[in-house]
Amino acid sequence: MNSVSPDIGRKAGGGRRKFAPWADPAARPLVRFEGVSKRFSGTAAVDGVSLDIFEGEFFALLGPSGCGKTTLLRMLAGLETPEAGRILLDGQDLAPVPPYRRPINMMFQSYALFPHLTVAGNVAFGLKQEGLPKPEIAARVAEMLALVKLEGFGARKPHQLSGGQRQRVALARSLVKHPRVLLLDEPLAALDKKLRGETQFELMHLRERLGLTFVIVTHDQQEAMTVADRIGVMNHGRLIQVATPPEIYEQPNSRWVADFIGEVNLIEGKVVAAGATATTVASARAGTLRASSAGDAKPGDTVWVALRPEKVRITREPPATAGENAVAGQVMDIGYLGDLSIYKVRLDDGFVMKAAAANLTRLIERPIGWDDRVWLSWLPDAGVVLTR
Amino acid sequence: MIGATDKRGAWSARAVVLVPYLWLVIFFLIPFLIVLKISLSHTAIAQPPYEPVLDPAAGLEGLKAFFRALSFENYIFIASDWLYLSSYLKSLEIAAVSTLLLLVIGFPLAYGIARAPRRWQPALFLLVVLPFWTSFLIRIYAWINILQREGLLNQVLLALGIVETPPAWLSTDTAVYIGIVYSYLPFMVLPIYATLEKMDDTLIEAATDLGCPRWKAFWLVTLPLSLPGVVAGALLCFIPIVGEFVIPDLLGGSQTMMIGQTLWTEFFANKDWPVAAAVAVVLLCLLVVPIVIYQQMQARDLAGGR
Numbered sequence: 001m002n003s004v005s006p007d008i009g010r011k012a013g014g015g016r017r018k019f020a021p022w023a024d025p026a027a028r029p030l031v032r033f034e035g036v037s038k039r040f041s042g043t044a045a046v047d048g049v050s051l052d053i054f055e056g057e058f059f060a061l062l063g064p065s066g067c068g069k070t071t072l073l074r075m076l077a078g079l080e081t082p083e084a085g086r087i088l089l090d091g092q093d094l095a096p097v098p099p100y101r102r103p104i105n106m107m108f109q110s111y112a113l114f115p116h117l118t119v120a121g122n123v124a125f126g127l128k129q130e131g132l133p134k135p136e137i138a139a140r141v142a143e144m145l146a147l148v149k150l151e152g153f154g155a156r157k158p159h160q161l162s163g164g165q166r167q168r169v170a171l172a173r174s175l176v177k178h179p180r181v182l183l184l185d186e187p188l189a190a191l192d193k194k195l196r197g198e199t200q201f202e203l204m205h206l207r208e209r210l211g212l213t214f215v216i217v218t219h220d221q222q223e224a225m226t227v228a229d230r231i232g233v234m235n236h237g238r239l240i241q242v243a244t245p246p247e248i249y250e251q252p253n254s255r256w257v258a259d260f261i262g263e264v265n266l267i268e269g270k271v272v273a274a275g276a277t278a279t280t281v282a283s284a285r286a287g288t289l290r291a292s293s294a295g296d297a298k299p300g301d302t303v304w305v306a307l308r309p310e311k312v313r314i315t316r317e318p319p320a321t322a323g324e325n326a327v328a329g330q331v332m333d334i335g336y337l338g339d340l341s342i343y344k345v346r347l348d349d350g351f352v353m354k355a356a357a358a359n360l361t362r363l364i365e366r367p368i369g370w371d372d373r374v375w376l377s378w379l380p381d382a383g384v385v386l387t388r
Numbered sequence: 389m390i391g392a393t394d395k396r397g398a399w400s401a402r403a404v405v406l407v408p409y410l411w412l413v414i415f416f417l418i419p420f421l422i423v424l425k426i427s428l429s430h431t432a433i434a435q436p437p438y439e440p441v442l443d444p445a446a447g448l449e450g451l452k453a454f455f456r457a458l459s460f461e462n463y464i465f466i467a468s469d470w471l472y473l474s475s476y477l478k479s480l481e482i483a484a485v486s487t488l489l490l491l492v493i494g495f496p497l498a499y500g501i502a503r504a505p506r507r508w509q510p511a512l513f514l515l516v517v518l519p520f521w522t523s524f525l526i527r528i529y530a531w532i533n534i535l536q537r538e539g540l541l542n543q544v545l546l547a548l549g550i551v552e553t554p555p556a557w558l559s560t561d562t563a564v565y566i567g568i569v570y571s572y573l574p575f576m577v578l579p580i581y582a583t584l585e586k587m588d589d590t591l592i593e594a595a596t597d598l599g600c601p602r603w604k605a606f607w608l609v610t611l612p613l614s615l616p617g618v619v620a621g622a623l624l625c626f627i628p629i630v631g632e633f634v635i636p637d638l639l640g641g642s643q644t645m646m647i648g649q650t651l652w653t654e655f656f657a658n659k660d661w662p663v664a665a666a667v668a669v670v671l672l673c674l675l676v677v678p679i680v681i682y683q684q685m686q687a688r689d690l691a692g693g694r
Binding site: 077078098099100101105125174 | 598
């Protein structure tokens with residue numbers, strides 16, 4: 001389901017503004033991680049991470065739980081100290097700066113609202129530490145509460161609010177000091193699915209209005225895809241790939257990333273012929289396949305063709321188009337998701353492939369049923385050749 | 389049918405609630421009324437009954453006569469004699485100072501245990517409660533041994549050259565304070581520990597993140613959030629210390645009479661039960677104030693859901 005159109009939210013945003021400082025070699029990063037490592041009782045939580053994040057960027061750290069993404073975020077906030085490497089903000093080493101002096105604020109996963117303070121008291125907390133005059137604090141708190149649509153809730157205590165409202169208070173509290181970088185640690189994990197979707201778009205609008213730099217930590221790939229300009233995929237403390245959401249999805253750099261982001265068919269094979277634009281792969285399971293360029297793979301190398309289910313067409317007749325990859329098999333499972341259906345097809349030698357098709361008609365009886373003999377076909381450039 | 393079981397269910401639910409009330413009526417309210425009646429009476433020759441005695445046979449007239457004969461003379465006597473007033477004041481003073489000392493010692497202790505590594509906490513917690521394994525009286529007698537002129541404390545002080553001549557510890561207020569603080573410490577530590585232990589560490593991190601150094605975060609977040617535990621601990625100590633009898637009797641001198649000792653003297657030495665009962669009733673009224681405060685705080689905590 002996540003695989004339908006990963007760039008649905010990006011199209012609008014991407015079309016409005018061209019924003020790609022990471023592609024500009026002259027651009028100076030706002031935040032720079034240089035070979036940052038941290039271990040917890042012997043095991044590496046973060047292992048030699050180097051990463052640049054640019055002013056105004058919405059960056060997502062994505063990975064399974066325990067991959068070190070939160071530790072990386074907490075090191076930027078100053079709540080953990082790196083054992084090796086440096087973290088720079090605006091070219092300045094953050095190591096000697098205590099967390100309470102960093103122009104960086106964090107929204108905690110648990111929200112960490114002060115239960116003894118009112119909503120207004122929570123939002124004002126950070127401003128009071130700066131010693132601002134009272135009228136200014138009151139004005140900025142009111143402005144923030146209006147921004148997160150919580151006017152009139154200032155006098156309530158956190159326990160008198162719903163989960164969604166608490167999340168907004170936490171967001172207002174971390175935004176009120178106008179931080180250079182706003183860190184969001186799984187900010188939407190506690191919300192229900194519908195509210196989460198709405199809040200994702202609100203976060204994006206908020207970033208556009210305030211022009212702040214956001215770094216979000218999430219294990220939800222759909223969330224990362226929706227909100228972020230770039231995604232850093234992490235596993236076992238290492239950054240595996242850093243790229244824009246469409247690149248991560250369409251051009252994963254490894255089997256692990258391809259498999260972690262959305263659904264994928266991975267077909268193992270050996271390179272028969274490698275060209276500048278096309279690769280021919282001999283696979284034991286699905287015959288000879290034509291795919292796009294394999295980069296540095298040479299004939300004889302073992303590679304994997306990664307193929308998203310929605311790029312596989314499923315038909316009852318053999319495809320007529322020449323130059324397409326096609327395999328035959330039998331439908332063994334159908335997952336009906338409403339908007340689309342996922343077909344699990346067992347090829348003649350037992351290999352199982354997945355294909356997704358949009359349910360374009362309102363027929364209750366779908367044209368393809370269980371145990372039907374079907375053909376799966378896909379264009380040569382639908383599959384990515386991965387070497388690792 | 390359903391209605392019947394419902395009714396029976398409601399009745400049994402009410403009966404369950406009734407049991408503690410019945411308990412309170414039999415073991416608290418009735419004895420209290422007896423004490424109250426004695427405090428309003430005057431001594432007859434020798435032991436009870438005290439005058440006036442309610443004569444049920446005399447009917448309404450008897451009842452009227454009974455109430456007419458009750459008098460506040462014992463209360464007036466207590467108020468007019470400096471001995472009682474000074475014992476009350478002494479008790480309140482000792483309770484207040486002890487509670488303060490207990491807070492000063494107990495809070496860091498509770499904070500230390502709550503901040504200690506998780507796996508150590510049960511052991512540290514046990515150490516605080518461990519003295520309860522021994523009889524309270526034995527522990528106080530042990531203190532007599534330690535505090536007497538040739539006791540352990542003076543031997544150590546002499547050996548270290550801190551004092552030239554051994555000072556008298558026993559039969560002083562200091563000894564009373566040592567005994568009280570020692571005995572009541574767990575009652576201060578446990579409620580404070582309970583509130584600190586369930587506090588979310590990320591609150592401190594959030595405060596730090598918002599521009600608060602560690603010590604200030606303690607002041608602005610940890611301390612206010614531990615306040616319910618502090619108040620509970622303070623009242624749990626203050627209330628029984630006011631009525632404390634054994635510790636001042638064994639460790640204190642004869643010049644400092646706490647109200648518990650005065651009460652004991654009236655009952656058992658002077659055998660003036662009406663005056664003793666009046667002393668007890670006044671003490672109870674004094675202690676009702678902090679108890680009500682404590683209960684209101686607890687009710688508010690429950691309502692607050694925290």
